[in-house]
Amino acid sequence: MARLVRLTGTGPQKIEPTDKPVFVCTCGLSKKFPLCDGTHKICRDEPEGATFVYDANGQRTPAPGQ
Numbered sequence: 001m002a003r004l005v006r007l008t009g010t011g012p013q014k015i016e017p018t019d020k021p022v023f024v025c026t027c028g029l030s031k032k033f034p035l036c037d038g039t040h041k042i043c044r045d046e047p048e049g050a051t052f053v054y055d056a057n058g059q060r061t062p063a064p065g066q
Contacts, residue, residue: 006051010043012036029054 009026013036016022023036030037042058051063 009040010046011040029058 007026007028009028011026012023013026014021014023025033025036025040027040027043029039029043031039039058042054042060043052046052046060051066052060053063054060
């Protein structure tokens with residue numbers, strides 16, 4: 001069953017305290033989810049209020065109904 005998850009984050013969430021910073025993914029695109037791997041950089045230029053679908057190669061298309 002497919003499902004659409006809408007995330008509004010465009011960068012990681014830093015969690016402290018630890019001996020070194022831990023960044024949690026908030027965009028949903030990380031291949032190391034729930035940890036950030038920097039993939040969020042491809043969604044930084046998304047227009048506000050728009051919804052996109054990303055394929056396995058990081059290519060985005062407008063979500064159905066957009």
